[in-house]
Amino acid sequence: MVKQNSEPLEWRINMPDGTSKVLVPDCMSHSRLLLQGFVMAFLNKFWGFLQRAWKIAVNEPNKLMHCLKVGLALSLVSLFYYMRPLYEGVGGNAMWAVMTVVVVSEYTVGATLSKSVNRAIGTFLAGALGVGVHWVATQSGEKLEPVILQAAVFLLAAAATFSRFIPSIKARFDYGAMIFILTFSLVSVSGYRVEKLFKMAHDRLSTIAIGTSICILISMLVCPVWAGTELHNLIKNNMEKLSDSLDGCVAEYFENDVKADNTKNEASNKILQAYKCTLNSKATEESLANFARWEPAHGGFNFGHPWQEYLKVGASVRSCAYCIEALNGSSIYSDAKVPDFLKKHFSKFCIRLSTSCSAVLKELSIAISTMTKSSKIDIMVEEMRNAVEELENALKSLSKQQIASTETKTGDSVNDIGEGNGSPAVVTLAEIVPLVTLTSLLIEIAARTEKTAEAVTTGRESRIQS
Amino acid sequence: MVKQNSEPLEWRINMPDGTSKVLVPDCMSHSRLLLQGFVMAFLNKFWGFLQRAWKIAVNEPNKLMHCLKVGLALSLVSLFYYMRPLYEGVGGNAMWAVMTVVVVSEYTVGATLSKSVNRAIGTFLAGALGVGVHWVATQSGEKLEPVILQAAVFLLAAAATFSRFIPSIKARFDYGAMIFILTFSLVSVSGYRVEKLFKMAHDRLSTIAIGTSICILISMLVCPVWAGTELHNLIKNNMEKLSDSLDGCVAEYFENDVKADNTKNEASNKILQAYKCTLNSKATEESLANFARWEPAHGGFNFGHPWQEYLKVGASVRSCAYCIEALNGSSIYSDAKVPDFLKKHFSKFCIRLSTSCSAVLKELSIAISTMTKSSKIDIMVEEMRNAVEELENALKSLSKQQIASTETKTGDSVNDIGEGNGSPAVVTLAEIVPLVTLTSLLIEIAARTEKTAEAVTTGRESRIQS
Numbered sequence: 001m002v003k004q005n006s007e008p009l010e011w012r013i014n015m016p017d018g019t020s021k022v023l024v025p026d027c028m029s030h031s032r033l034l035l036q037g038f039v040m041a042f043l044n045k046f047w048g049f050l051q052r053a054w055k056i057a058v059n060e061p062n063k064l065m066h067c068l069k070v071g072l073a074l075s076l077v078s079l080f081y082y083m084r085p086l087y088e089g090v091g092g093n094a095m096w097a098v099m100t101v102v103v104v105s106e107y108t109v110g111a112t113l114s115k116s117v118n119r120a121i122g123t124f125l126a127g128a129l130g131v132g133v134h135w136v137a138t139q140s141g142e143k144l145e146p147v148i149l150q151a152a153v154f155l156l157a158a159a160a161t162f163s164r165f166i167p168s169i170k171a172r173f174d175y176g177a178m179i180f181i182l183t184f185s186l187v188s189v190s191g192y193r194v195e196k197l198f199k200m201a202h203d204r205l206s207t208i209a210i211g212t213s214i215c216i217l218i219s220m221l222v223c224p225v226w227a228g229t230e231l232h233n234l235i236k237n238n239m240e241k242l243s244d245s246l247d248g249c250v251a252e253y254f255e256n257d258v259k260a261d262n263t264k265n266e267a268s269n270k271i272l273q274a275y276k277c278t279l280n281s282k283a284t285e286e287s288l289a290n291f292a293r294w295e296p297a298h299g300g301f302n303f304g305h306p307w308q309e310y311l312k313v314g315a316s317v318r319s320c321a322y323c324i325e326a327l328n329g330s331s332i333y334s335d336a337k338v339p340d341f342l343k344k345h346f347s348k349f350c351i352r353l354s355t356s357c358s359a360v361l362k363e364l365s366i367a368i369s370t371m372t373k374s375s376k377i378d379i380m381v382e383e384m385r386n387a388v389e390e391l392e393n394a395l396k397s398l399s400k401q402q403i404a405s406t407e408t409k410t411g412d413s414v415n416d417i418g419e420g421n422g423s424p425a426v427v428t429l430a431e432i433v434p435l436v437t438l439t440s441l442l443i444e445i446a447a448r449t450e451k452t453a454e455a456v457t458t459g460r461e462s463r464i465q466s
Numbered sequence: 467m468v469k470q471n472s473e474p475l476e477w478r479i480n481m482p483d484g485t486s487k488v489l490v491p492d493c494m495s496h497s498r499l500l501l502q503g504f505v506m507a508f509l510n511k512f513w514g515f516l517q518r519a520w521k522i523a524v525n526e527p528n529k530l531m532h533c534l535k536v537g538l539a540l541s542l543v544s545l546f547y548y549m550r551p552l553y554e555g556v557g558g559n560a561m562w563a564v565m566t567v568v569v570v571s572e573y574t575v576g577a578t579l580s581k582s583v584n585r586a587i588g589t590f591l592a593g594a595l596g597v598g599v600h601w602v603a604t605q606s607g608e609k610l611e612p613v614i615l616q617a618a619v620f621l622l623a624a625a626a627t628f629s630r631f632i633p634s635i636k637a638r639f640d641y642g643a644m645i646f647i648l649t650f651s652l653v654s655v656s657g658y659r660v661e662k663l664f665k666m667a668h669d670r671l672s673t674i675a676i677g678t679s680i681c682i683l684i685s686m687l688v689c690p691v692w693a694g695t696e697l698h699n700l701i702k703n704n705m706e707k708l709s710d711s712l713d714g715c716v717a718e719y720f721e722n723d724v725k726a727d728n729t730k731n732e733a734s735n736k737i738l739q740a741y742k743c744t745l746n747s748k749a750t751e752e753s754l755a756n757f758a759r760w761e762p763a764h765g766g767f768n769f770g771h772p773w774q775e776y777l778k779v780g781a782s783v784r785s786c787a788y789c790i791e792a793l794n795g796s797s798i799y800s801d802a803k804v805p806d807f808l809k810k811h812f813s814k815f816c817i818r819l820s821t822s823c824s825a826v827l828k829e830l831s832i833a834i835s836t837m838t839k840s841s842k843i844d845i846m847v848e849e850m851r852n853a854v855e856e857l858e859n860a861l862k863s864l865s866k867q868q869i870a871s872t873e874t875k876t877g878d879s880v881n882d883i884g885e886g887n888g889s890p891a892v893v894t895l896a897e898i899v900p901l902v903t904l905t906s907l908l909i910e911i912a913a914r915t916e917k918t919a920e921a922v923t924t925g926r927e928s929r930i931q932s
Contacts, residue, residue: 047528049632056631063631071624074647075616078655082612102648146548159539161571165522165529166515181540182568186561189544279788282746312839319652322745326792326907398895429898430862433906436895440903441792464511 012034024118039116063107065223070105073218075213077101096204100211105219109298110227110291112219115175116212117294123178128200129156130187134197137188149188157181171290227291228301234288235314236365239452241274242321243361246445248272249328250354253438254347272328278321285314300371309459313368316452320361324444327438338435342398348436349394352385357449360384364456373460381453388446391439398432529573531689536571538683542569543677552702562670565678571685575764576693576757578685581641582678588645589674595622596653600663603654615654625645626897629766637756679689693757694767700754700829701780704747707740708787709827712911714818715794719904720813744787751780759761766837775925779834782918786827789911793904804901808864812901815860819853819908823915828923830922839926847919854912856903864898 057064080094104119106112137148160177162406163169188200219225248271289307297303360380367374374380523530546560570585603614626643629635635643653667665915685691714737755773763769824845833840840846 017476049634052634053632057628060631064628067624067627070627070647071620074623074651074815075620078616078651080618095656098651098655099648102623102644102651126552150544150548153544154537154541157540157568158533161533161536162519162530164830165526166519168515168518176651178568181536182565184497185540185564185568189547189564190561255555280746280748283749322788322791325785325788395895395899429864429902430858432895433902436899437906440899444792466560 001113015414034426051325059397062223062225066107069218069222070102072222073101073105073214074098076214076218080210094207097211097214100208101215104212104215108225108227108230108288108291109216110288110295111294112215113294114172114291116216118173118176118206119179120205120212122176123204126180126183127187127204130184131197131201133188147173153188156184160184168233171286178322178334224298226295226298226301227288228295228305228307229299231285231288231292231307231310232301232368233280234285235310235317236369238278238314238317238321239361239365239368242278242317242324243358243365244271245275245322245324245328246354246358247322250350250438250442254343274427275321275324275328278318279325280320281314285311306459306462307461309455313452313455313459316448316455320445320452323448327441328447339431342432342435346391346394346439349387349391350438353384353391353446356380356384356387357442357446360449360453364453367456367460371460372462373457377453381450382448383463384446388443391443395436395439469906506740528689532573532691535684535688538688539567539571539680540564542680542684546676560673562673563677563680566674567681570678570681574691574696574754575682575685576754576755576759576761578681579760580638582682582806584639584642585645586671586674586678588642589649589670592646592649593653593670596650597667598662619651619654622650635753680905690764692761692764692767693754694761694771694773697751697754697758697773697776698767698834701745701776701783703836704744704780704783704787705827705831705834708744708783708790709824710737711739711741711790711794711833712786712820712824712827715790716816716904716908720809720817721735741787741790741794742743744784745791747780748784751777762928772925775921775928779918779921779925782914782921786911786914786918789907789914793907795909805897806899808898809814812857812860812905815853815857816904816908819850819857819912822846822850822853823908823912826915826919830919833922833926837929838927839923843919847862847916850912850915854909857909861902861905 077094077097077304080207101117102114104115106115133152137145137152142146160181162172164177183204187197190200248268252268252272289311292301292305292307295301295303354452360377363374363380367377543560543563546563566585567694570578570581572581599615599618603611603618606614628641630640649670653663656666714734718734718738755777758767758771758773761767761769826843829840829843829846833843
C-alpha cells in the first residue's frame with residue numbers, strides 16, 4: 001500500500017516549554033522565533049548553571065565560607081588605601097599587599113601557608129640576588145651593565161623554570177620558583193631605572209608580610225579548613241564508600257533474580273558506583289598531604305603528623321577499588337547462567353565474606369576517624385580470614401560433585417551438596433565460571449583489605465612514635 | 467660457655483665511602499667527624515638531585531627548550547626597559563609586561579593561550595566594571611564613596627571566588643576569575659587615589675597585550691609543544707604500554723615454572739608495570755584536552771578537533787588497565803598450584819587471546835597515531851572474538867573431564883584432554899580456580915578492548931564530521 005501524504009510540507013519548531021509551533025513561511029516571524037529560541041536556550045542554560053552553583057553552596061557551606069573569607073581579607077587589605085596613615089606607611093606600594101591577598105588566599109590553611117611561605121622566600125631570595133647582580137653590573141661600566149643584567153635574567157629564569165620540572169621541587173616550591181623569576185626580573189630590570197632599589201625591596205617585603213599575615217590569620221581563625229582534616233576525611237569516606245559498594249555489588253549479584261529490575265532504584269545504583277571516586281583520588285590525596293605538612297597542630301593532629309602514611313592507606317584502598325571495578329560491570333552479571341541451587345549455596349559464603357570485608361573496612365574507617373587502635377579489628381580480620389577459608393572449602397566441596405558433560409542436571413537438588421558421590425548434582429564447568437571468578441576476586445579483595453588494615457596499623461604506630 | 471669479651475668497647479662510624487673508622491673518645495675529632503658526615507650527606511643528596519635533573523634534561527629535551535624559551539621571552543620583554551623610546555611608550559608600566567610574561571609562560575601552547583586569553587578578558591572585564599563602580603561611588607558623595615567601593619570589592623571578590631568552585635568554570639576560566647578579582651580590587655582601591663584611572667587601565671591592557679603576544683609568539687614559533695599533540699601521544703603511548711603489560715602478564719603466568727626467578731630481570735618488570743601510568747592519567751588527560759581546545763590548527767589537527775573523544779578513549783583504556791591491575795599481583799600467581807598439564811593445555815588459548823587483545827590495542831594505537839581507519843582492525847577484533855570463543859570452548863571441553871574428590875590424579879596425561887569420558891584426567895575444582903579466574907579476567911579485558919575499539923572508531927567519525 002502507498003502512503004497518502006494528505007498534509008502539506010510544514011516546519012515545526014519545538015519550544016523549550018514543551019509546545020510546538022508550525023512555522024509559516026514568513027521571514028519576520030521566522031527570525032523572531034529563532035531569536036526567542038536562542039534567548040530561551042540561554043536562559044535555560046543560565047538557570048542550570050545557577051542550580052549547580054546553588055547545589056554546591058548548599059552541600060558545601062565551607063566553600064561558601066571561603067568566598068566570604070576572601071572578600072573579608074580583601075576588604076581588610078584595602079583599608080590600607082583608605083586610611084591615610086597606613087597608606088603613607090607602606091609608601092604607595094599597597095598594591096602589592098592587595099595582590100598578595102588575591103594570590104595567596106587558598107581554600108585550605110595548608111595551601112595558604114604554603115603559598116605565603118613560597119611567596120616570602122621566593123621574593124626574599126630573588127630580591128637579594130637581584131640587588132647583588134645589580135651591584136656587580138653597576139661596577140662593570142655603563143656598556144656592560146645591560147648585558148650582564150640581561151644574561152643574569154636569562155640564565156636564572158631558565159634555571160628556575162627548569163627546577164619546576166623536578167618532581168620534588170614542583171610538589172613543594174612550584175609557586176616559589178615562579179615568584180623567584182618574577183621578582184628577580186622585576187628587580188634587575190627596574191633597577192636600571194629606579195634608584196631606590198633597597199627601598200623598593202623593603203616595601204615589597206613589608207607589603208607581602210602584611211598581605212600574607214592577613215590571609216593566614218583569616219584562614220586560620222575564621223572557620224578554618226585544614227588540608228590535614230580534609231585528607232583524613234577523604235581517606236575515611238573513601239573507605240566507607242568502598243565498603244558500601246562492595247556490599248551492594250555482591251548483594252546485587254545474588255539478588256539479581258529475586259528482585260525485579262525496576263526495584264534497582266537510583267539510590268542503590270549510587271551506592272554501587274560510590275567506589276569510583278576512589279579510583280581517581282590519587283592526585284587530590286597527594287596535594288592535600290603536601291599542604292598538610294605546612295599546617296600547625298590542629299584538632300587531634302600534631303605538627304609532624306605522619307601524613308605520608310595516609311597516602312599509603314589511600315593507595316591500598318585504591319587497589320581494593322580496582323578489584324571492585326574489575327568485578328563491577330564485568331560479564332559475570334550477564335553471561336552464562338549459574339544454576340540456581342549453586343548460586344543459593346554459594347551466596348551465604350560469598351555474602352559472609354563480602355560482609356566481613358566491608359565490616360573490616362568500616363571498622364578501619366572508624367579507627368582512622370578516632371585515631372585509636374580498634375579493639376575489634378584483629379578479631380574481625382581473623383573472621384575475614386575464616387570467611388575466606390570457608391569459601392575456599394565450599395569450592396573444594398563442590399569438587400566432590402561430578403562435573404560432567406551430560407546435560408541431565410537435577411537443578412533443584414540443593415540438599416545433595418557436599419554429600420559426596422552418593423547422589424551427585426551435575427553441573428558443567430562453564431556454568432560455574434562466573435561464580436568462580438566472583439569468588440576469587442572476593443578473595444583477592446579480602447587480601448587487599450588485609451593489606452589496608454596493615455597500612456592503617458603502621459600509620460598509627462608511626463604517629464605514636466612521632 | 468661464657469663468651470669472652472677480649473676487645474674493649476669502641477664506637478665505629480661507617481663513612482659514606484665504605485670505610486669505617488674507630489672513634490676515639492676525643493670531643494674534637496668526634497664533632498669534626500659528625501660535621502664531615504653531615505657535609506658528605508648533603509653533598510650526596512645534592513649530587514642525587516643533580517643526577518635527577520640531568521636525567522630529565524636528557525630524556526625530555528622539550529622541557530629544557532621550554533626553559534630557554536622563558537629566558538628568551540623575559541629578555542625580550544626587558545628590552546622595553548633598556549630601549550628608551552619603547553619605555554616611554556608604555557609609560558613606565560613595563561613592569562606589568564614582565565609580570566605577564568612570567569605568569570603566562572606555560573609548557574604547552576594551549577596552556578599559554580588559555581592563560582593569555584584569561585588574563586586579557588579578566589583584566590578587561592574587571593577594569594571596565596571597576597571604572598563603572600568607581601564612577602557610581604564618586605557620584606554618591608565623599609562619605610559613601612569608600613563604603614560603596616568596599617562593598618563592591620567584597621561582593622564581587624566573593625562571587626568570583628565562588629565561581630572558581632564550579633567545575634565548568636574552574637576547568638576553563640579559573641585563572642581568569644583570579645585575575646578578575648585582582649584587577650577589580652586594584653582598580654577600585656587605587657582609583658580612590660590615582661586620578662588617571664583611564665590612563666592606568668589603558669597602560670595595563672597594552673602591557674598585557676605586549677607580554678602575552680611575546681609569549682604566544684615564542685611558544686608557537688620556537689619548538690612549539692602542543693597540548694593536543696601531547697594528549698594524542700599520551701593516549702597512544704598508554705595503549706602501547708597496556709598492550710605490552712598484558713602480553714607480559716599472561717606470559718609470566720604461564721612461564722613462571724619454565725624460567726628461573728633470576729631471569730625475571732628489571733626490563734621485563736618494567737614492562738609488566740607499564741600499565742600503571744594509565745591508572746592515574748585521568749587528570750592529565752583532562753587538563754591537556756582543555757588546553758588543546760584553545761589551540762589553532764597544527765600538525766594533522768584542525769581547530770575544533772574532537773579532543774573530548776580522546777577522553778572517552780582514555781577512559782576505556784583505563785578500564786582495561788583496572789582489569790590488568792586486578793590480575794597482576796593477585797593471588798593467581800602464588801596460590802593453589804594448577805596441574806601442569808592443564809596449564810600447558812590452556813596456555814595456548816590464553817596466550818592466543820592475550821596476544822590478539824594486545825595486537826588490537828597496538829593496531830588501535832597505530833590508528834590513533836596515523837588518524838586513519840585501520841583496514842585490519844575489524845578482522846583483528848573478529849579474531850579476538852574467535853579467541854574468546856575458543857577459550858570458552860576450552861573451558862567447556864574441560865567440563866567433559868571428571869572433576870572428582872579423589873586425589874588419584876594422573877598429572878601428565880596431557881593427551882587425554884578433550885577426549886571425553888574415555889580416560890579422564892582427574893582434577894579438583896580448587897586446583898583450577900586460578901586458571902578460571904585468569905580466563906574470565908582475560909575475557910573481560912577482551913570485552914573492554916572491544917569497547918576501546920568502538921571509542922576510537924566513534925572518535926574518528928566525529929573528526930571527519932567536524
